Amino acid sequence: MKSPSGSSPPGNGWPSGSVKKGTPASEHVIYEKLRSLMQKGCLEILESERAGTQVRVRVPSEIPGILPAATLGTAPTLDEIDFFESPEGRQAILEREEWRCFYCLRKLKQDSYVIDHVVSRPAGDNSYRNVVAACRSCNNRKGATKAEDFLRDLYRDGYLSEADLEKRLPLLLRLQRGELRPTPEV
Numbered sequence: 249m250k251s252p253s254g255s256s257p258p259g260n261g262w263p264s265g266s267v268k269k270g271t272p273a274s275e276h277v278i279y280e281k282l283r284s285l286m287q288k289g290c291l292e293i294l295e296s297e298r299a300g301t302q303v304r305v306r307v308p309s310e311i312p313g314i315l316p317a318a319t320l321g322t323a324p325t326l327d328e329i330d331f332f333e334s335p336e337g338r339q340a341i342l343e344r345e346e347w348r349c350f351y352c353l354r355k356l357k358q359d360s361y362v363i364d365h366v367v368s369r370p371a372g373d374n375s376y377r378n379v380v381a382a383c384r385s386c387n388n389r390k391g392a393t394k395a396e397d398f399l400r401d402l403y404r405d406g407y408l409s410e411a412d413l414e415k416r417l418p419l420l421l422r423l424q425r426g427e428l429r430p431t432p433e434v
Contacts, residue, residue, distance in 0.1 A: 290305065331375065338363050341380065344376075349361070352402055363381060366380060399417060399420065
């Protein structure tokens with residue numbers, strides 16, 4: 249290493265603990281580096297013998313303080329999943345509704361359903377408590393209408409029987425209380 253004036257600094261010109269390119273590192277430098285990595289928790293020295301030193305290198309998730317807890321592969325909670333955007337979440341909602349429109353009970357197919365917000369956005373969110381599987385017809389007819397009022401409209405228009413309406417209204421309350429939990433494969 250040369251100074252800006254072109255002369256070499258005292259000593260070998262290389263900072264302590266570093267190795268000049270093309271020159272093998274000394275045993276002392278190697279052990280310093282190994283000890284430093286061991287102190288940081290990056291590796292563990294298993295055995296030192298004539299043929300060399302055996303080490304166990306740790307992956308980032310095994311080193312304390314390297315990765316924030318959220319990135320260690322912990323699954324999101326049910327309340328953290330976006331059931332409107334996530335394909336797995338959408339599928340879980342469809343299965344929770346047993347492949348039927350939440351509103352009119354029409355049988356749904358994989359390509360003929362939508363995920364509907366019970367409370368329309370922006371007031372409503374994408375949680376499992378606020379989204380249902382619906383047929384396209386109900387989704388279009390409901391618009392921003394309150395779900396309870398829409399169910400009553402379906403009854404008045406002959407799409408739901410009185411018995412169906414009496415079952416759907418309590419289900420809607422259970423949904424909003426978080427009692428109708430889907431089982432997503434997230």
